[in-house]
Amino acid sequence: MKKHSYSVQNLNYMSQIACEYTIGEISHQLGGQIPWRTLIEITSKSKSHEEMLFYIKES
Secondary structure, three states: OOOOOOOHHHHHHHHHHHHHOOHHHHHHHHOOOOOHHHHHHHHHHOOOHHHHHHHHHHO
16 A cells, blocks of 8 residues: 655645635636646745736636
């Protein structure tokens, strides 16, 4: 059985994304189509929530 382990940094990213986006935004906007690294970049470099949603919609 393969164990999954997450780095502390990835757990921090997951926490940041969970705090930043609502479930509706994640399921409707992201839909599993945006790569994880792209989502991290958008979230960490955007200055506002509206800017994040703009770049997510454009991705």
